[in-house]
Amino acid sequence: MSERFSETFIAEATAVLNQLDIAAIEGVAAGLATVRDRGGRLFILGVGGSAGHASHAVNDFRKICGFEAYAPTDNVSELTARANDEGWETIFAGWLRGSRLSNRDAILIFSVGGGDAKAGISVNLVRAIEFAEEIGASIFGIVGRDGGYTARATKEVIIIPPLYGARVTPHTEGLCAVIWHLLVSHPLLATSTTKWESTTTTEF
Numbered sequence: 001m002s003e004r005f006s007e008t009f010i011a012e013a014t015a016v017l018n019q020l021d022i023a024a025i026e027g028v029a030a031g032l033a034t035v036r037d038r039g040g041r042l043f044i045l046g047v048g049g050s051a052g053h054a055s056h057a058v059n060d061f062r063k064i065c066g067f068e069a070y071a072p073t074d075n076v077s078e079l080t081a082r083a084n085d086e087g088w089e090t091i092f093a094g095w096l097r098g099s100r101l102s103n104r105d106a107i108l109i110f111s112v113g114g115g116d117a118k119a120g121i122s123v124n125l126v127r128a129i130e131f132a133e134e135i136g137a138s139i140f141g142i143v144g145r146d147g148g149y150t151a152r153a154t155k156e157v158i159i160i161p162p163l164y165g166a167r168v169t170p171h172t173e174g175l176c177a178v179i180w181h182l183l184v185s186h187p188l189l190a191t192s193t194t195k196w197e198s199t200t201t202t203e204f
Helices: 002-018 022-037 049-065 076-085 088-098 123-135 148-153 165-185
Strands: 042-045 106-111 138-144 157-160
Touching: 002 165, 022 042, 022 106, 022 138, 022 157, 022 165, 042 049, 049 106, 049 165, 076 088, 088 123, 106 123, 106 148, 123 138, 123 148, 138 148, 138 165, 148 157, 157 165
Parallel strands: 042 106, 106 138, 138 157
Antiparallel strands: none
């Protein structure tokens, strides 16, 4: 039974990967490269598992792509102070305001649902996007389902198709990591080779 589940899960992930919009991925890669090349910064936003992804992705964009990048969730003290004093919904918008977000910069959203203020889901992401829109910063996203507010706010969004309703979250979060690793490896963005790819010996 467990073996059958493993086969099913991998088959589902493969099917989702096969339905990704390649043009959307290329659009995000090109857009991010434009921001980086004009000296802009990248702020990666996510909550829950996506917050962990944001931290990892910041490392990759900085180290592999030479992109000045930050994840607000890496600063637990500031975020919890903002949540305590100002409310959970504005933690990211307040952090971006304090970081002097400008129209040269960009935000990148990692989210299963993409945010929905009316439904009260990931409203902090919605408020951050609204602030970025107000400032004129570029907005990118890797999201699942229909992409929520993230997809409505920008054309530069990669939607991970929700083919399997019972496992939307694990497939979205798992494949989000595949996609951002694709992006940091993309010829438009990558400026350095990672350690193991640059190692010529096959003896480890």
